[in-house]
Amino acid sequence: MDFQTIKDTVAATGMIVRGGFHPGADEIKGQTLVLVGNAGPKMWQAFSDAVPADSRDQDPHPLDTWTKRVLEGVAADLGAGALYPFGGPPYQPFQSWAVRAGGVHPSPTGPLIDAEFGLWHAYRGALVFDTHIDLPEPPSHASPCESCADKPCLDACPTDAFDPKGSERADYDVKACVAHIADPAGRDCFTGGCLARRACPWGRDYVYGTEQATFHMKKFVANHLPPSSS
Ligand code: B12
Ligand code: SF4
Ligand code: SF4
Known part of the structure; x- marks a missing residue:
């Protein structure tokens, strides 16, 4: 198995390979871990074609269900195992794995930043191979956040959900965020995506x-809004 074959097989699904690394023997069973994620419109298009909008309310996590079905097929074709970022707790440490695979950096509001995709990418799974596969060198650019003096992401949230507290990573007020998105006042976040993420250049x-x-915001609210007491 070579890295290019893995990339091509994953690309045919609408998802993309996000690098990989060779885990230690005491971490996970396998010699090579390859991360799979999404950026750009292709994954959303493939998901939309497979799972029509009017059937998405029947499943609390339709994108995860689709991902699992598709990546299980990819893993079987490539003779790999598959791990997922969802389904916890406990959760697999995908962000730590991504930093290890290289090319992305922590950002002050939580999501990892990529020099090409900015904050607009996510991880859908990991393929684990029990053989050693040669991996390309990841891009070695500095974090975009280092040269971003104003850090507009920290000031753009209408509910001040991010409290930097002088640390490298802001505290995130999940309750305030979800309450705002669920309210008509939060329509901009609901239909356009997180304003803090959108503030990043x-x-x-x-x-x-x-x-x-x-879709993401509707599911986020449905899965995180406390049940109404009335
Ligand atoms: C639980 C969870 C949440 C919770 C709690 C998040 C929180 N901030 O506490 C909720 C539901 C609120 C949430 C919300 C969101 N999440 Co979330 N979430 C997860 C999930 C499922 C598990 C995280 C976890 O507990 N991991 C377990 C620990 C042990 O794993 P870890 O990788 O080692 O975690 C370390 C890193 O996160 C690291 N770290 C992260 N950032 C930074 C920054 C600095 C400076 C430092 C030093 C360290 C650091 O610290 C952790 C502890 O070691 C992950 C998927 C996953 N499996 O990782 C997605 C994940 C982190 N979420 C993701 C996203 C996109 C979001 C949202 C933006 C979604 C949205 N609504 O738009 C929001 C915003 C979150 C925010 N601002 O932090 C993406 C991030 C993608 C990316 N580009 O990095 C992930 C990876 C899911 C995915 N499918 O890709 N999330
Ligand atoms: S706005 Fe600046 S600090 Fe915030 S994520 Fe983007 S580059 Fe990093
Ligand atoms: S989704 Fe809206 S309310 Fe939530 S953190 Fe982003 S900007 Fe703030």
Whole structure:
């Protein structure tokens, strides 16, 4: 198995390979871990074609269900195992794995930043191979956040959900965020995606479209809004 074959097989699904690394023997069973993610419109298009909008309310996590079905097929074709970022707790440490695979950096509001995709990318799974596969060198650019003096991502949230507290990573007020998105006042976040993420000048070409942003926000609210007491 070579890296290019893995890339091509994953690309045929609408998802993309996000690098990989060779885990230690005491971490996971396998010699090579390859991360799979999404950026740009292709994954959303493939998901939309497979799972029509009017059937998405029947499943609390339709994108995860689709991902698992597709990546299980890819893993079987490539003779690999598959791990997923969802389904916890406990969760697999995908962000730590991504930093290890290289090319991305922590950002002050939480999501990892990529020099091309900005904050508009996510991880869908990991393929684990029990053989050693040669991996290309990841891009070695500095974090875009280092040279971003104003850090507009930290000031753009209408509910001040991010409290930098002078640390490298802001505290995130999940309750305030979810309450705002669920309210008509939060329509901009609901249909256009997180304003803090959108304030970042990097990766503007990859900002999720309205349908994808609304899908993520609707599911985020449905899965995190406390049940009404009335
Ligand atoms: C639980 C969870 C949440 C929770 C809690 C998040 C929180 N901030 O506490 C909720 C539901 C609120 C949430 C919300 C969102 N999430 Co979330 N979430 C997860 C999930 C499922 C598990 C995280 C976890 O507990 N991992 C376990 C620990 C042990 O793993 P870890 O990788 O080692 O985690 C370390 C890193 O996160 C690291 N780290 C991360 N950032 C930074 C920054 C600095 C400076 C430092 C030093 C360290 C650091 O610290 C952790 C502890 O070691 C992950 C998927 C996954 N499996 O990782 C997605 C994930 C982190 N979420 C993701 C996203 C996109 C979001 C949202 C933006 C979604 C949205 N609504 O638009 C929001 C915003 C979150 C935010 N601002 O932090 C993406 C991030 C993608 C990316 N580009 O990095 C992930 C990876 C899911 C995915 N499918 O890609 N999330
Ligand atoms: S706005 Fe600046 S600090 Fe915030 S994520 Fe983007 S580059 Fe990093
Ligand atoms: S989605 Fe809206 S309310 Fe939530 S953190 Fe982003 S900007 Fe703030």
